[in-house]
Amino acid sequence: MARMNMIEAIRSTLAYQLQKDDDVLIFGEDVGYFGGVFRCTDGLQETYGLKRCFDTPISEGGIIGVAIGMAAAGLRPVVEIQFSDYIYPAYDQIASEAARLRYRSNGDFTAPLTIRTPVGGGIYGGETHSQSPEALFTHICGIKSVIPSNPYDAKGLLNTAIETNDPVMFFEPKRLYNGPFDGDPDKPAMSWDSSELGEVPDEEYRIPLGEARTIREGNAITILAYGTMVWVAEAAVRSHGIDAEIIDLRSLIPLDMKTISASVEKTGRCVVVHEATRTSGFGAELAALVQEHCFYSLEAPVQRVTGWDTPYPHALEWHYFPGQARVAAALEQVLEAA
């Protein structure tokens, strides 16, 4: 069993898929010879050849359009959008085409493609290297949305995503690439060596899409989180000694409503945490669902801790980022509410 960071977990999974299935092709901006700006495809071109892992023009719409055509023709493209902030030029191809091809053709054509893209802030990337656009995809039926919070899950979920016959958005929290991150930028960076979830078995395994992971059990309150915020929430809970149950959603669509409901019915309180802009973020859907499903168990309103309704600022990024203090404050508020 190897300790890996998330980049290595992703890279080794991509390598396995290339190895296993000739129909898997990897492409995107700078992913070929160079191996990607975050190094997730480093060495793949060298090992598997120019045609299996190659560079594309800077044309996100073109990348996804080409991937759809390939997927319809029987290949299984895995593409990278360099930063999720740059996915919008491809939005039409994703929302109008990839997501609906199966439906509109009644299964005559399908688009089994995986779109990998880094999300989240905390790297002083400013408004165009920090966004978390997942809610723009969860609103689009026909596409799945996945977001791992650790190397172990990254491998299991990515294997499943690539082998799934539906298009999958695979969001990679870039702040977690090299280690867990608890939201404190002043602490020295941690590595995945320090975490159990950095242990990535050599054998191939799959994690089904739609199964959440309970990161921590607790009875007083349920925290729904995903990506980087799982670790921030965990640290907030730990440092404040709160008896919280933390659920790492892992997959937003499909969503593991069963696990969520069971937890909230147990705790009677719920806080939703994400990094994206608050209004119409995925937290809104979670809050709506939780109160629909668990209204009579709820002792306090579901609260959201999120990024603000501003662009992600550069200098003030730690004022934007929903850190431990904000999570803890919300937890306490919800715990005190009666």
Add this chain to the structure above:
Amino acid sequence: MARMNMIEAIRSTLAYQLQKDDDVLIFGEDVGYFGGVFRCTDGLQETYGLKRCFDTPISEGGIIGVAIGMAAAGLRPVVEIQFSDYIYPAYDQIASEAARLRYRSNGDFTAPLTIRTPVGGGIYGGETHSQSPEALFTHICGIKSVIPSNPYDAKGLLNTAIETNDPVMFFEPKRLYNGPFDGDPDKPAMSWDSSELGEVPDEEYRIPLGEARTIREGNAITILAYGTMVWVAEAAVRSHGIDAEIIDLRSLIPLDMKTISASVEKTGRCVVVHEATRTSGFGAELAALVQEHCFYSLEAPVQRVTGWDTPYPHALEWHYFPGQARVAAALEQVLEAA
């Protein structure tokens, strides 16, 4: 005071704005000589000249990109996207550029433009002439989202939208262009002559963005709706004799939370209705907000009546459309819940 349908109300407002302000330019696909596929710009080119109202290439990204440049240069472009289903190629220009120009330049440059686009189904338009993508814009800070449900409001809101110094999405429920629509496709079409809200004063007036309209007062339950669904809800309430308060939001961003809270605090129950796909629709935000603000007044969970999580189908569109029966069923369920 003239009776007008919504097309006439929009057209006369555009004419007024062209007349009043040389900096207002109107453009989009087929809006020039032809006057728009829904006739909203009919005659404007003839009256105000080729340069004030003109055709563009079929390039939604280009249309918005050009509009941003013009707006930054001091003009006040009012563009039409022929169907909101076709707005995605412009998504990057709207979300990354128009919405953020003021912020990122600290007010050095701004983008006061209005994007008019028809939304909603009920015209057998299938998956690409029926969508309601408002939630994809409410998640983007820096842009406002407006949706009138009648000719009177259309005029007042459009005047404000055009004169606002922020970019505004102006969604036009196409099913309401020619008359109110209560969700029953088998009934003969109604005209706006039959409705008070078809009375459009000749003088120019403005309706502030962020003020909802209470369409009907009631004590038993609050219905939050906008666009076509205001009329469907109204009909459902009327035919089922329910003592509901119906709030027509009119503007989604900014949102009139005051009116919403006051109503739900009074009624203790709330149903949210929209035509868009359910998951991560604007109804999620509304449900989340209502339970955040009014939790202790709520006697039952906030329910959502929405389009299903499928593409808008052609043949089965009346199975997709959230009609009176579905609204009524939800109302009854929420009224019965204890």
Add this chain to the structure above:
Amino acid sequence: MTKDESDTNSDLYIPEPLHRPGDTPDFSHIHVRRNDNLEQPDVLVDSYETERHAGGLIRVMDMQGVASGPWLPQVTPDILRKGLRAMLLTRLMDDRMFAMQRQGKLSFYLKSRGEEAVSVAQTLAIRKTDMVFPTYRQQGVLIARDYPMKRMMCQCLSNAGDSSLGRQMPTMYSSREYGFFSISGNLGTQFIQSVGWAMASAYKRRDDLAMAYIGDGSTAEGDFHYALNFASTYRAPVVLNIVNNQWAISSFQGIAGGQSKTFASRGLGYGLASLRVDGNDFLAVYAVTRWAAERARRGGGATVIEHYTYRAEGHSSSDDPSKYRPNEEASAWPYGDPIERLKQHLIVIGEWDDARHNALVDDLSTYVRDTYKEAEALGSIAAGTGIDPKTMFEGVYEHMTPTLDEQARVSGVGTWRE
């Protein structure tokens, strides 16, 4: 900073079409020549040597039906008769369905009158294993490939015989079996997808190519640029067809084309072989398509073909073209009608006559009428489609999800849970 008018040349320019309602159409600036002296180059020629072909107009038939010149294709009279038949059938079906739309049986319809040679000749010039990425105006492809017309009609009627379960608007066909990619209502999107298909074909070392279509108006979308660019970068075996039928709903081709000479010439800047062809000349369309297909199959990469033609009717059943162009413009179009011209050519070469033609038209009319009756018997938007509402919830994903299952249950159509 605003100056006196006299002081500046600056002014916003808005292009306008030649004719508007009330004008008498005048195409006398178009000089119809037999051909532009455009030789047929080797299929692997450097793309830059197609410059004159991109700016000129490749033609084979003159207006009297006499065929000649370097692009004269080798094609048997049987194939030409098959083409004539498919074009006629396309037009007759269009007419029938449009009439039925007017009677309220269909929600919408869209004809291809005047452009039948493009889809039919091209289809006969490629292989059945080549995948076509059509727009909504290439119904001729399915007809030329002998797709069952009843199925087309059932699609348009959104009835129980529609293999896509009434999910799409009329005319938005899909058939993998017949090499016809699912049509998208979003203009342009399929153009770049076709390049991906072609790249997959090359990667799999298959000989199949992709055949993509886009309208003159839709070339303004980003997808057009993506397609030409990716096709050039990866030398994809694809034929990128621009159908320049002069109109995009109410906008004349100069709105999308701007000051550029031809749409075909756009291809040159991307390093793609680029040809411009008289789209109403069946033989010329056939010839350029053979050339482009062979180029692609032999590793020469993509070709851009502009089909210079004319949309002889309204945009669709929702349109009223008399609002923005003179009604007489269609008949004034100097390149005539593709069906008439092929018929004339067949007569000129002694392979056809009026009597056979009329008999064929009668036959096909009967066939269309009878087939329509059979199709309508399976339902329509007007009379009830017979489509099971439960199907609405299926096929969003490969497998039913709990969320959709629950929504189906709420809607009253049942559940997939046991």
Add this chain to the structure above:
Amino acid sequence: MTKDESDTNSDLYIPEPLHRPGDTPDFSHIHVRRNDNLEQPDVLVDSYETERHAGGLIRVMDMQGVASGPWLPQVTPDILRKGLRAMLLTRLMDDRMFAMQRQGKLSFYLKSRGEEAVSVAQTLAIRKTDMVFPTYRQQGVLIARDYPMKRMMCQCLSNAGDSSLGRQMPTMYSSREYGFFSISGNLGTQFIQSVGWAMASAYKRRDDLAMAYIGDGSTAEGDFHYALNFASTYRAPVVLNIVNNQWAISSFQGIAGGQSKTFASRGLGYGLASLRVDGNDFLAVYAVTRWAAERARRGGGATVIEHYTYRAEGHSSSDDPSKYRPNEEASAWPYGDPIERLKQHLIVIGEWDDARHNALVDDLSTYVRDTYKEAEALGSIAAGTGIDPKTMFEGVYEHMTPTLDEQARVSGVGTWRE
């Protein structure tokens, strides 16, 4: 359908650059000529007559600094010295800021080494009232327009002196006053916006034009296509500059350019005048810019200019170019360094000498160092920016909204309500 390899020519082609790490850079296929015999046409010439200019390379100076030929611009030695000074200042500031980034004072930096002639010569060739739509590599524009360097540095330091309140990453300047449009992190988007600006200028009958930039790699975005197309359709007074510096992060220009001959030649297909220029030749860049600006101002519409140059350093402070290209490639670039070449030219015409040059460099270095110190005194990401957190909630809309006010309150920075 898959065939034997022997049976098909079909295969997926992936282009590759000339050199990779370990290779010895060899540009001997590039024949550096004094000029390509490209005459300077009338500014209102039909765009099609610029075909040779789009395929060739307009040059004025040879590698010894001797200037000649039809594009020799009328320009005083004073302006040339101003250009030399601005280029030097740009480079010195770049070096300083990059070093400071390495010391952790800045989160990021991005140099323009090797490309200084493009921004500086162009700026001197247009008017101050012309609006520039830059990419992140046109810092030379601000410097040539005498924008206060301290303000630039404060922007990069995200400190209290940053007029954009630290909202953007370093180098993402904005200044309406200096005709410098707010830089977007999203590649390409500003290219079409510049056309809108130009259309507004024409509509207002102003003489001001828009000056837009895009990188070779970014031409693959849809916005590039939109810009050329709209500029053509509405004859917008805009200059559309493609800075072909051979690299887009790690991708060589053939990834975006495919099999096309030149980026400039893309413009021809849109009916735009298109010129390709030695981007390291200050005089040539100046000359083509004058030509394009005059064309635009006289109602001739847009010009596409490809600046053929070389990105002499890494993409940015986050990049390590030795991972994907030989370190020696920059110095092997056959068109030399723009600063050295202009210096040489000034010496050749007797308007400059080494002593003056060295004195100037010393002066400017001191100025940059002192200015940086002043700027850093106002704060930095490392030492604290001094930016009021409350400002984070402002300027999303013109007026504060209740939602943002509430969020600010929750965040602890206060409220705007009385």
